[in-house]
Amino acid sequence: MSRKQKRIIMSIIGVWLLIYILLHRTPTAAIRTEMFLSGNPKAAMQGKIERMGDPYDGVVPDHLRAFYGVPEKEYENYRFPEIRHSSSSIDMSSACVRKRWFLYYAELGCF
Numbered sequence: 001m002s003r004k005q006k007r008i009i010m011s012i013i014g015v016w017l018l019i020y021i022l023l024h025r026t027p028t029a030a031i032r033t034e035m036f037l038s039g040n041p042k043a044a045m046q047g048k049i050e051r052m053g054d055p056y057d058g059v060v061p062d063h064l065r066a067f068y069g070v071p072e073k074e075y076e077n078y079r080f081p082e083i084r085h086s087s088s089s090i091d092m093s094s095a096c097v098r099k100r101w102f103l104y105y106a107e108l109g110c111f
Contacts, residue, residue, distance in 0.1 A: 021103065024103040024104055024105065025102075025104070026104060027051075027076060027078065027097040027104045027106070028049050028078075029104070030103075030104040030105055030106040031049055031078055031095050031097065031108075032044045032045070032049075033106070034095070034106040034107070035047070035108065047080050048080065049078055049079075049095075050078065050079055050080075051076060051077070051078055052076075052077040052078060052079055054073065054077075074098065075096040075097055075098045075107075075110075076096070076097045077094065077095075077097075078094065078095045078096075078097060078106075079093060079094050079095075080093055080094070080095075093109075094108075094109060094110065095107060095108050095109070095110065096110035
């Protein structure tokens with residue numbers, strides 16, 4: 001392969017990596033990406049996303065969570081108040097978002 005071909009291949013890989021990072025940079029972008037890829041592009045682009053509060057937040061301090069047996073925060077819960085249908089056997093009214101390093105990953109219908 002010539003230098004020009006290597007440069008083109010590296011540019012294409014770099015662009016795909018940049019797109020992936022941009023689509024997983026925030027929780028709402030990760031949810032919208034997951035909804036779009038699950039076959040609901042209209043809901044992904046126009047739907048409203050609300051963050052659900054943690055029922056233990058403010059009640060149990062973070063340093064006492066293990067003492068009281070409160071589960072650790074592995075993910076944040078989000079819901080879609082305007083979407084009331086199910087598609088592709090996934091309940092589309094909720095999502096869980098997990099953070100790994102600086103990227104967010106969404107899972108639809110987790111609760």
